[in-house]
Amino acid sequence: MKFVFITGGVLSSLGKGITTASLGLLLKSRGLKVTLVKIDPYLNSDAGTMNPYQHGEVFVTDDGGETDLDIGHYERFLGGNLSRKNNITAGQVYHEIIHKERKGDFLGATVQVVPHLTNLIKEKLKEIAKDYDLCLVEIGGTVGDIESLPFLEAARQMGLEENSFYIHVSYVPFVKSVGEQKTKPTQHSVQKLREIGIQPDAIVCRGEYPLTEDARSKIALFSSVPIRAVISAYDVENVYRIPFILAEQGLDDLILEKLGIRTYLKRDLSDWENFVNNLENAKKVKKVAIVGKYVEVRDAYKSLIEAIIHAGAYTGVRPEIKLIDAVEIEEKGADGVLRDYDAIIIAGGFGKRGIEGKIKAIWYARENKKPILGICLGMQLMTIEWARNVLNWKDAHSEEFDKYTPYPVIHLLPDQKDKPLGGTMRLGGQDVKLKPGTFVHSIYGKDVIRERHRHRYEFNNAYREGFEKSGLVISGEIDGLVEIIEWPEHPFFIGVQFHPEYSSKPLNPHPLFVKLLSL
Numbered sequence: 001m002k003f004v005f006i007t008g009g010v011l012s013s014l015g016k017g018i019t020t021a022s023l024g025l026l027l028k029s030r031g032l033k034v035t036l037v038k039i040d041p042y043l044n045s046d047a048g049t050m051n052p053y054q055h056g057e058v059f060v061t062d063d064g065g066e067t068d069l070d071i072g073h074y075e076r077f078l079g080g081n082l083s084r085k086n087n088i089t090a091g092q093v094y095h096e097i098i099h100k101e102r103k104g105d106f107l108g109a110t111v112q113v114v115p116h117l118t119n120l121i122k123e124k125l126k127e128i129a130k131d132y133d134l135c136l137v138e139i140g141g142t143v144g145d146i147e148s149l150p151f152l153e154a155a156r157q158m159g160l161e162e163n164s165f166y167i168h169v170s171y172v173p174f175v176k177s178v179g180e181q182k183t184k185p186t187q188h189s190v191q192k193l194r195e196i197g198i199q200p201d202a203i204v205c206r207g208e209y210p211l212t213e214d215a216r217s218k219i220a221l222f223s224s225v226p227i228r229a230v231i232s233a234y235d236v237e238n239v240y241r242i243p244f245i246l247a248e249q250g251l252d253d254l255i256l257e258k259l260g261i262r263t264y265l266k267r268d269l270s271d272w273e274n275f276v277n278n279l280e281n282a283k284k285v286k287k288v289a290i291v292g293k294y295v296e297v298r299d300a301y302k303s304l305i306e307a308i309i310h311a312g313a314y315t316g317v318r319p320e321i322k323l324i325d326a327v328e329i330e331e332k333g334a335d336g337v338l339r340d341y342d343a344i345i346i347a348g349g350f351g352k353r354g355i356e357g358k359i360k361a362i363w364y365a366r367e368n369k370k371p372i373l374g375i376c377l378g379m380q381l382m383t384i385e386w387a388r389n390v391l392n393w394k395d396a397h398s399e400e401f402d403k404y405t406p407y408p409v410i411h412l413l414p415d416q417k418d419k420p421l422g423g424t425m426r427l428g429g430q431d432v433k434l435k436p437g438t439f440v441h442s443i444y445g446k447d448v449i450r451e452r453h454r455h456r457y458e459f460n461n462a463y464r465e466g467f468e469k470s471g472l473v474i475s476g477e478i479d480g481l482v483e484i485i486e487w488p489e490h491p492f493f494i495g496v497q498f499h500p501e502y503s504s505k506p507l508n509p510h511p512l513f514v515k516l517l518s519l
């Protein structure tokens with residue numbers, strides 16, 4: 001088995017996830033079967049219970065994992081689906097080790113981080129890697145963090161058992177007052193890594209500017225790596241360009257040489273290059289408003305923003321995306337805030353804050369025939385807005401926000417009653433049947449689609465007749481569960497109970513976003 005471990009130093013938020021994803025793409029383009037794993041050293045079992053302010057978006061895999069947003073980057077760069085198993089957290093491994101201990105698996109032994117926990121981590125990684133030529137493992141956090149130590153130790157031990165390559169992603173600041181790039185933080189973080197017993201094979205240096213030759217040779221010398229193994233990953237505007245930056249400096253060749261992988265295939269990044277060029281050359285500007293509530297954290301809507309960007313590259317549109325706080329619409333009214341936008345997306349979410357603002361935005365888009373896509377909570381609110389303002393069902397609401405509403409047009413899924421909160425929502429990919437002859441059917445061009453879910457509440461079928469009689473069309477269902485609504489007398493009034501953004505890929509943009517941008 002062959003592994004590449006990616007660790008981080010100096011700072012968090014260096015873009016290790018994008019570096020790992022880019023490398024995955026490069027190695028895949030050489031004809032190798034590659035998989036990517038993200039290790040998160042926190043004690044939560046998964047990202048599902050974390051607030052977007054803490055963590056950014058929760059990415060949902062097709063098999064129903066609530067994972068770190070890096071899994072989203074990996075899927076987008078690799079162009080395929082990963083499993084929930086590709087995101088390992090400290091919470092999961094500690095939980096499993098204690099469960100094993102209670103079962104009696106270690107009878108007689110003192111259960112310890114080394115070797116019991118580290119063995120479990122290695123087993124999990126080997127289980128994932130066994131079907132692939134190469135497994136890339138990104139260890140979250142920064143060397144020196146207490147939580148990541150067992151994982152770094154497992155990574156060190158893996159080098160004794162399997163063919164492994166270690167990449168350290170570090171930061172090289174440019175200090176303006178002296179006009180110089182400073183390598184000391186990188187030197188120190190490599191020393192920290194060595195204390196743990198890992199000698200890196202390559203250093204990826206993040207920074208504002210390309211590395212100077214001087215900085216490069218200093219880093220090579222102090223880190224004991226050849227100069228060609230010091231890779232400059234400077235800031236770029238378009239992250240989809242990063243694979244080219246790593247390729248130009250031969251990081252993939254270095255890995256293949258060290259791991260003894262022979263491939264005669266040259267990199268073929270032509271499709272990726274087309275995508276990047278289309279993205280950068282798109283001329284027609286369209287203003288897209290995402291109405292949400294975590295607007296200060298762009299990462300909270302990561303997949304959604306990327307899905308719009310993918311559709312933009314495909315349609316020759318340069319989307320200008322603005323995150324709008326629904327509370328602002330509550331206060332200022334929809335017209336003042338949304339008038340200039342070509343398309344409005346009502347994002348998914350939880351909790352009461354901003355709900356009435358989102359409903360106002362939907363009312364505005366419906367009345368003014370502005371293209372609007374409601375996602376998950378957005379779809380639920382579209383039905384509520386319709387119930388209140390078209391059907392005159394006063395105070396119609398979702399049971400999530402008003403338990404005593406006279407018209408609970410959105411109610412709790414029957415299997416959700418009295419469940420604990422972690423990992424229990426309706427999660428993951430399911431097949432949705434589309435109704436022939438509807439707008440959505442024509443957009444997808446298929447009878448059955450597969451989409452990912454993450455919710456507890458659903459459309460209440462007791463009210464279905466009223467909606468349908470008043471002109472709202474239910475265009476997608478799963479065994480009677482309403483998945484899609486649309487209003488045919490509007491250029492684009494579509495609400496989906498699922499999250500189309502999770503399955504959009506650069507080379508395979510999602511049809512709903514493509515249509516929204518091409519109107």
Ligand code: GLN
Binds near residue numbers: 376
């Ligand atoms: N809060 C809503 C529910 O649980 C919507 C969830 C979402 O938008 N992801 O059903």
